Amino acid sequence: MSPFSFNPNVGIHKVFLVSYSQLAGRFDPQFHLELPDLTDFIKLSSIANVNGGKRIPLGYDYSQDETEYLYLRVTDFNDEGEIDFQKLRHIDSDVFAFLERYEIRNNQIAISIAGTIGRVTLIKNIPLNKRVILTENCAKITLKTDSVLEAYFNLLLNLPIVQKQIELNYIQTTIPKLGLDRIKNLFFPKIPTIEKQEKIVQAYSNVSASAKQKEQQSQELLAGIDGYLLSELGITVPNKNKTIEKRIFKVSFNQISGWRFDAPVHQSEFSLKSAKFSMIRLTRAFEFNPKTVINVESCSFVPMEKISDQTGSITSTEETIHLSNSSGYTPFCEDDLIWARITPCMQNGKSAVARNLVNGFGLGSTEYFVFRATEGNNIDYLHALLRLNYLREEAMLFFGGATGHQRVSPDFFRRLYIPFPPIGKQNEIAQHIADIKTQAQQLQTEAAQILADAKAEVERMILGDSGGEPCPPAG
Incomplete structure (x- = not known):
């Protein structure tokens, strides 16, 4: 018996077929309409474990003193997964004792699952003698096979075809949330050899260096706004x-x-007492x-x-x-x-x-x-x-x-x-900050385009659409 098919005149964006094995617990048509083709992909849970983070217990707070224990929040890493461990908040030993099982270590991956969804960072360079607890707004991903490089897997999580799955899977409540079960059910292209993984990671690193430079310039501009404002107001x-x-x-x-x-x-x-106004x-x-x-x-x-x-x-x-x-x-x-x-x-x-x-x-x-x-x-x-x-x-x-x-x-x-201050000064301050943001946004747009092109090229390499040749460094 030949497989069932619709009349060619039926719009595929209105009526379409999905096999039972593809439902995976999701019956909403829009999900399957937008879902990329994941044929021959593998499930995340087959190569990695997923665990949640934890909030600071009720009745406790951050430490006012520097300790050996740090607490990693979503706000502590940017879109490209960079962390300044010197800026993390400290917790004391009593809080760490409650949260020790939620410690995150070098070469594990954190992914944001509340508020800002899908931001990914590969943990590395934790300062000596420091231990880090992961916020409840992130999940921790730990590879369970030596056949996958951490840097390669981190790159996979950032690819458009994976980020699209994340977008389709989070729950839209007051604060958007992505469940741990949804992360475990993300699908990835089959893992190539270690040699090819290294080649792909290096190709992406070469291109992303240019984007990171622009992003750094953008962050420096934005970081200077507070200093400018405090100075102008005499605070x-x-x-x-x-x-x-x-x-x-x-x-x-x-x-x-x-x-x-x-x-x-x-x-x-x-x-906010001002010496000027x-x-x-x-x-x-x-x-x-x-x-x-x-x-x-x-x-x-x-x-x-x-x-x-x-x-x-x-x-x-x-x-x-x-x-x-x-x-x-x-x-x-x-x-x-x-x-x-x-x-x-x-x-x-x-x-x-x-x-x-x-x-x-x-x-x-x-x-x-x-x-x-x-x-x-x-x-x-x-x-x-x-x-x-x-x-x-x-x-x-x-x-x-x-x-x-x-x-x-x-x-x-x-x-x-x-x-x-008088309205003239308010307007002057507002315009100066708007100009800074415009410059920063232009740099961010340029950086985002470089990374988007690089990720798309890497995706083609992984899916076999570009002959396996690495993308050239950005000029």
């Missing part, structure tokens, strides 16, 4: 005093009555969580993953949502600032001024705070202030809720005082 960030005398202190009862009892909030010396309560110059009435049938839909944590911008506003489906989302309008209040998105810097919204309105995560400029104030100036690393570190002291899903309390912003 001095105090040095952290970690002595035992500083960690034991007294607070009068009227300072905590009707407010918070947690010690770190009252210990903090945080202040007067101070004003934030909520006098900008509306906080203002009421928004959407009077159009459809508008932009901006979920958390549409906000870049590197540049603080919305990557796309083209996706729309009908007003009839607006229940359970946060409304905002053109030129509003949306600011993620939940871990790990807040620490990662997910915030953006909403622009080019469809019909002038947007809907997004319930985990957004919304700010709106009053007349005579610049929302981009406020955005620059609220993206300061100094401020975001302070906001962490105002977390509430369970350890794994902590959110910044609205009190943090209701009580916050900010420098209040």
Whole structure:
């Protein structure tokens, strides 16, 4: 009997066939419509083990002192998997004892599974006498065969054909999540010989060097924004005093009555006090969580993953949502600032001024705070202030809720005082930072194109479409 087939006039994007063996527990048509051809591929679980990370236990926190134990978060490695171990947070021996089974070591791979999905890093060069615990927002992948190079497998995880599977497999909730079972069921091209793996890794490394240089230049530009802003406003960030005398202190009862009892909030010396400009309560110059009435049938839909944590911008506003489906989302309008209040998105810097919204309105995560400029104030100036690393570190002291899903309390912003320069100075600061971001984004675009071309070429090499010849180094 000949196999069943549809009439040629039937659109393959509307009606198509899938064999039972291909279902793999997924019955949603869109998944199978977009899924790449994985014929003759092998399952990740056949060559590697997958384990989760772990959050810091409830009631414990990072250590204020330097210890031999480090805690690796998603925000600690960039899109190309680079980690500066000197910047990782420390935990004490008691916390490490709770979390020891979640230690990650050199030559293991971490992949982000919450918030930012699919960011991959090959762990290497952990400092001597240091041990690292992996966050619950990552999974740990450990190869169980010597026939696969760690660097090659790391490269496989970054290929378009694998990243597409990751995109199709994560769960879209308030915070996007990728389950460990979904990682185990990712499919990869058959593994070639060690010699060919080495050849492919080297070819990619030669090309990626040029992209990394551009990315480094971009990061240096973005990293300089905080210093520029603090200098322009005359803000001095105090040095952290970690002595035992500083960690034991007294607070009068009227300072905590009707407010918070947690010690770190009252210990903090945080202040945005300016030596150049007067101070004003934030909520006098900008509306906080203002009421928004959407009077159009459809508008932009901006979920958390549409906000870049590197540049603080919305990557796309083209996706729309009908007003009839607006229940359970946060409304905002053109030129509003949306600011993620939940871990790990807040620490990662997910915030953006909403622009080019469809019909002038947007809907997004319930985990957004919304700010709106009053007349005579610049929302981009406020955005620059609220993206300061100094401020975001302070906001962490105002977390509430369970350890794994902590959110910044609205009190943090209701009580916050900010420098209040004239509108001309606000505009000058905002424009200067916008120019820096434009330069940085151009470098990132160039770097991303170099890497995309390299990954596509490597993919063709692996799949056998380019005769196995390595791609030439970028000029």
